[in-house]
Amino acid sequence: MSQGLPGDPTVAGRLDQLHADLLQHRDYDLGFPGATDLPDVSALVPFERLLLNNVGHPFAPGGAYRLHTKHLEYEVIGFLADLFGAPLDNRHGYVTTGSTESTHWALWQARRQLAAATVYCSSAAHYSVAKAAELLRLRLREIPADERGEMRYDLLHAAVRRDSRHRRGTGVIVVASIGTTMTEAVDDVARIGAALDAAGVEPRRRWIHADAALAGVPLALDESVGRPAFMFTDGAHSIAVSGHKFMAVPFPCGVVVALADRHTGRGDITYTAAPDSTITGSRSGHAPLWLWYLLRHWGPAGLRARAEGARALARYTEQQLRGVGWPAWRAQPWAFTVVFPRPPQPLLDRWPLATDERGNAHVVLMPGVPPERVDRFVADLRDTVAAASGLLPGAMAS
Ligand SMILES: Cc1ncc(COP(=O)(O)O)c(C=O)c1O
Numbered sequence: 440m441s442q443g444l445p446g447d448p449t450v451a452g453r454l455d456q457l458h459a460d461l462l463q464h465r466d467y468d469l470g471f472p473g474a475t476d477l478p479d480v481s482a483l484v485p486f487e488r489l490l491l492n493n494v495g496h497p498f499a500p501g502g503a504y505r506l507h508t509k510h511l512e513y514e515v516i517g518f519l520a521d522l523f524g525a526p527l528d529n530r531h532g533y534v535t536t537g538s539t540e541s542t543h544w545a546l547w548q549a550r551r552q553l554a555a556a557t558v559y560c561s562s563a564a565h566y567s568v569a570k571a572a573e574l575l576r577l578r579l580r581e582i583p584a585d586e587r588g589e590m591r592y593d594l595l596h597a598a599v600r601r602d603s604r605h606r607r608g609t610g611v612i613v614v615a616s617i618g619t620t621m622t623e624a625v626d627d628v629a630r631i632g633a634a635l636d637a638a639g640v641e642p643r644r645r646w647i648h649a650d651a652a653l654a655g656v657p658l659a660l661d662e663s664v665g666r667p668a669f670m671f672t673d674g675a676h677s678i679a680v681s682g683h684k685f686m687a688v689p690f691p692c693g694v695v696v697a698l699a700d701r702h703t704g705r706g707d708i709t710y711t712a713a714p715d716s717t718i719t720g721s722r723s724g725h726a727p728l729w730l731w732y733l734l735r736h737w738g739p740a741g742l743r744a745r746a747e748g749a750r751a752l753a754r755y756t757e758q759q760l761r762g763v764g765w766p767a768w769r770a771q772p773w774a775f776t777v778v779f780p781r782p783p784q785p786l787l788d789r790w791p792l793a794t795d796e797r798g799n800a801h802v803v804l805m806p807g808v809p810p811e812r813v814d815r816f817v818a819d820l821r822d823t824v825a826a827a828s829g830l831l832p833g834a835m836a837s
Contacts, residue, residue, distance in 0.1 A: 469816055470792035470800075472653045472775065474687035475807030476745065478736050483728065491724025495713030496704065497533035503710070512727035518734050519680065520696050522659045524672040532696035533717055534682070534727045538652035539567040541679030541695035544718050546571045546612060548677070549646035551703050553610020556646075557602055560614040561590035561626060565650060568614045577612070587770040588624030590615070596634040603638060611635060611645045617669045617678075618654030621795050623769070623776035623803075625654065625667035632674035646676045646701065652693070653803075655680040657746035658773055660739060667771065676701050682730050685746070687806065692726035745806040749775045753804040756813050763821040775804045786823040790816055 445456065465475070493507045497516065516532040535541045542565075550556055558577045560568045563584040572579040580602070582595045599611055613635070615626035628647055635645050649655070649669045655678060658666060669675060682692035704716030737745065753769060756777045760767035767779040781800045782792075792800045802816065 467790050469790060469802040469812060472684045472803040472805050474685055474805040477687050483732060486728060493722040493724045493727060494720055496716045499713035508724040508727045511731040515694060515727055515730045515734060516696060519694055523678050523696060524670040525696055529699045530696065531699040531702045532694060534730065535693040535695055537691045537693040538650060538679045538681045540718050541693050542567050542614065542650055543571040544695055545648040545677040546575050546577060548702055549612045550575055550577060552701060553644060553646060556610030556612050558612045558614065559595060559598065561616060563588040563619040563621060563624060564614055564616050565620050588619040588622035590626040592630045592634045595631065596638050599635060599638040599640060611640045614648045614650055615669060617649050617651035621799065621801060622778050623654060623774040625771055627668050628673040628675050629668040647674055649675040649678040651678055652681040653684045656685050656742060660743045660746060661773060682726060686730060686733055688729045692723065749804050749806045752808060752810060753777055756802060756804055759813060759817045763817055765820060776801050782820055783823055783827050786820055
C-alpha cells in the first residue's frame with residue numbers, strides 16, 4: 440500500500456490510515472477467537488470482482504442464477520458432515536452468515552417439527568440463542584452452568600420434567616454450547632440426551648442443536664479418549680461452526696449441518712427456481728469458495744496440526760500467567776481459551792478483552808497468534824498490576 444501522510448483526506452490516504460490502524464489493533468488482539476494464519480490465497484484473486492450469489496436452497500443446482508459456487512458449498516457441507524459423523528444418506532446443511540444465523544435456522548427448523556416447543560440452553564450459552572428464541576417466539580429456559588461454564592445436566596433434567604408435567608407431549612429443543620463464548624466449556628450432548636431420556640422425552644419430540652461455533656472442527660479432529668461428545672453419533676440433530684473463527688476466513692460466515700430427515704423447506708419459489716430453505720435469500724458465494732479452498736489447503740492433517748499448535752500456546756499462556764502470580768485456568772484440556780480474573784482497567788484499555796459478570800476475563804490462543812504477543816501481554820499485566828498495587832492476586836510478582 441502507498442504511504443499516505445497521517446490526516447491525508449484523499450481516498451488513498453484514508454485507506455492507508457485505516458490499514459495502519461487495523462494492523463496496530465491486531466498487535467493487541469488476544470481476546471477474540473479469529474484465526475489469522477491464512478495461507479497464500481492469491482488463487483482466489485480472480486474471483487474478487489465476480490458477484491457470486493448462492494441464492495436459495497444449497498443443493499438445488501443453479502436455480503435461475505448461474506454465478507454461484509453451490510457445488511463447492513456442497514463439498515464443504517460434505518466435509519463437515521463426514522467430520523461430525525452425519526449418516527451418508529441423511530445430511531443437509533448450508534453456508535450461513537455465521538453461528539448466529541445457524542442457531543436461528545436450527546431453532547426455526549426445530550419449531551417446524553415440534554409442537555409448542557421450549558428451548559433449553561445453559562446460562563453460559565451465547566446471547567444469540569435467546570435472540571433466536573425471541574424472534575421465533577419460542578419459550579426459553581436457562582439452565583444454570585457450573586463454575587467452569589458447563590451445563591448442569593441434573594438441573595436440565597429437573598426443568599424438563601417439571602415443564603413436561605404441565606405441557607405433556609410438547610417439543611424439547613436443547614442448544615448445547617460446544618465451547619462457550621467465555622470459558623470454552625463444552626456441554627456433553629450424550630449426557631443431554633440421557634437427561635431427556637430420564638425425563639421421558641421420546642426421540643421424535645426432541646432436537647439437540649450443537650452450537651460449536653469455535654470448537655467444533657478442532658474437537659472433532661481430535662481422537663483422544665475422553666473428548667467431549669457432541670457429534671451426530673452422540674445424538675445431535677444439527678451442528679454449527681463459524682468460518683471466521685478456527686477456519687480463518689477473513690470475513691464472518693458459518694456452516695450448519697443437520698439431519699436431512701428433520702429438515703423441511705417452504706416449497707419452491709418461482710423467482711429463484713429453488714426451494715426456500717435458508718434464512719436469507721441471497722447468500723454469499725464467496726464464503727463457500729473460501730471455506731472450500733482453506734479446507735482443501737489444510738485437509739484434516741493440517742487442520743489438526745493447527746489445533747495442536749494453538750492448544751500448546753494456550754498451555755504456555757496459562758503457565759506464564761501463573762508464573763507472574765495471576766491465577767489462570769482452562770475449562771477443558773482441548774481449550775484454546777485461558778480464563779483469569781479481570782485485570783486492571785489500564786491493561787484492558789490497551790488489550791481489549793471480553794469480561795463477564797463473574798469477574799473473569801479471557802484470552803483465546805487461536806492459530807496465528809505469535810508467542811511474542813503472549814509474552815508482551817503477560818509482561819504488561821505484571822507491570823500494570825505491580826504499578827497499581829505491588830501485589831498480584833495469589834502471590835507476589837516475581
Ligand atoms: C458459542 C458461540 N455461539 C455463537 C457465536 C456467534 O457466532 P457468529 O459470530 O458466527 O455469529 C459465538 C461467537 O462468539 C459463540 O462463541
